[in-house]
Amino acid sequence: MKLEICANSLTSALNAQAGGADRVELCSELSLGGVTPSAGLIELVRARLSIEVFVLIRPRAGNFYYSNNELEIIKNDILFCKKMGCDGVVIGALNRNGTVNIEAMRAFIDLARPMKVTFHRAFDVCQEPIKSLNELIELGVDRVLTSGQQPTAIEGIGLLEDLLKVAQTDIIILAGSGVNTENVAKFYEIGIPEIHFSAKKNLNPSFDIFVSNVKLEDKSYSYWESSEDVIRKMTMRIQNMKNDKN
16 A cells, blocks of 8 residues: 655655655645645655655646636646656546546646656546546546545545456556545555545644734634654554555
8 A cells, every 4th residue: 555645835745755655746725625736846846855746737726627728727737747857647627517528638648648647536526436437547547536426535435445346457546535544444455555645734833923903813824734743653554554464
């Protein structure tokens, strides 16, 4: 089982590497479901990390039906990630009826190679998950990030098992949303090969001086980073499961 950390900053990405993660998925604004990180962040993370760096390419929050202008933005961001030497991109596009936008995905994949391609959680709002998975396999997508079309992956574990049967060795099922050290064993037991984990640690620094007359609530200043300690606990948990199996 490989561990991918959803990292929202350079610090989170460095913590992921220090904690023993196999890969980071770099994004911004996870509270909105994640959007494309800045060019500066992508460049710094790629320069500072030796583990794999995948970048979420999502031009905005909301649905996954994109205008022609948005599709062009996605293409440009893919090319930028390739230029920066990233290992993969995390992308997805749907039609209005909740089916995979085959034409857009084919264009994205062609631009992305030789980078790896993950289809992101747009999959979790697809109308027909098994059909959609077969289409992604046909397109040559490397992995799909999914919670089994439920709020959390543990709730969607039944569909995850069904997807594994279809996937075989043709595509990797990457389970994400609500995965933690307490429930990771359940995913290991059914054969999930990779998990997606944010290892969040909420931070709320205090300020001695406010230069504005506008006093925001304390929560407005809070943010989160991926915790090296939490990541290390997860990597140790995975290693212990492997040792127990052997």
